[in-house]
Amino acid sequence: MPDPVRILCLGGSTRPGSSSEQALRVSATAARRLGAEIEVIAGRDLILPIYDTETRERPALGTRLVKAVRRTDGVIIASPGYHGSMSGMIKNALDYLEDLRNDDRPYLDGIPVGLIAVAYGWQATASTLSGLRTTVHALRGWPTPLGAAVNASTPIFGVEGNCVDDSARFQLETVAEQVTSFAQQRAHTRSEMYLGVG
Numbered sequence: 779m780p781d782p783v784r785i786l787c788l789g790g791s792t793r794p795g796s797s798s799e800q801a802l803r804v805s806a807t808a809a810r811r812l813g814a815e816i817e818v819i820a821g822r823d824l825i826l827p828i829y830d831t832e833t834r835e836r837p838a839l840g841t842r843l844v845k846a847v848r849r850t851d852g853v854i855i856a857s858p859g860y861h862g863s864m865s866g867m868i869k870n871a872l873d874y875l876e877d878l879r880n881d882d883r884p885y886l887d888g889i890p891v892g893l894i895a896v897a898y899g900w901q902a903t904a905s906t907l908s909g910l911r912t913t914v915h916a917l918r919g920w921p922t923p924l925g926a927a928v929n930a931s932t933p934i935f936g937v938e939g940n941c942v943d944d945s946a947r948f949q950l951e952t953v954a955e956q957v958t959s960f961a962q963q964r965a966h967t968r969s970e971m972y973l974g975v976g
């Protein structure tokens with residue numbers, strides 16, 4: 779059996795019961811079901827000081843985030859729509875990936891990234907998703923074909939955090955499936971190259 783691929787799930791807001799964190803966890807659960815090893819960094823664990831270019835000192839949570847990205851095979855990111863784009867907390871967390879610029883695999887180079895935008899209306903879900911895609915492209919990641927746009931102005935999650943909206947669940951599970959299968963294919967190709975197969 780090959781090692782499971784690792785998928786890092788980032789996102790949510792500082793709010794207890796955050797709908798974007800619940801959306802993230804629905805995707806995380808789907809990716810785990812598909813055989814991925816999941817790490818979740820969500821909510822208040824993403825409250826980081828503004829990324830500071832003038833020091834190499836980083837808070838422990840910033841170092842944890844950068845290390846987790848360095849070893850992952852895929853990423854899923856969920857942000858609430860704040861004033862038409864991703865929240866400052868999520869953008870600032872992604873700015874910490876600048877610390878990966880000199881790695882052999884810089885930033886999110888070549889890895890699949892599933893994106894989830896949750897807002898209180900369709901307009902902000904679309905613009906937030908678009909902003910997330912732009913940032914992931916800048917970080918050299920490969921956004922999956924489907925991004926999840928979740929309009930939380932109607933009930934989406936049950937008390938257990940389960941997704942009670944069929945359309946939202948389909949999107950969240952499809953994003954997980956696309957990230958996981960792409961990561962698995964890349965891992966398979968890498969191992970064949972290593973073994974000199976083909």
Ligand SMILES: Cc1cc2nc3c(=O)[nH]c(=O)nc-3n(C[C@H](O)[C@H](O)[C@H](O)COP(=O)(O)O)c2cc1C
Pocket residue numbers: 790791792793795796797798799858859860861862863896897898899900902903930
């Ligand atoms: C500061 C702030 C700005 C927001 N801006 C928008 C917005 O522009 N459009 C929108 O539809 N919802 C907006 N919302 C609502 C959130 O996108 C929505 O409540 C989302 O579900 C919050 O995510 P959370 O449940 O993970 O905290 C805003 C909420 C906050 C707190």
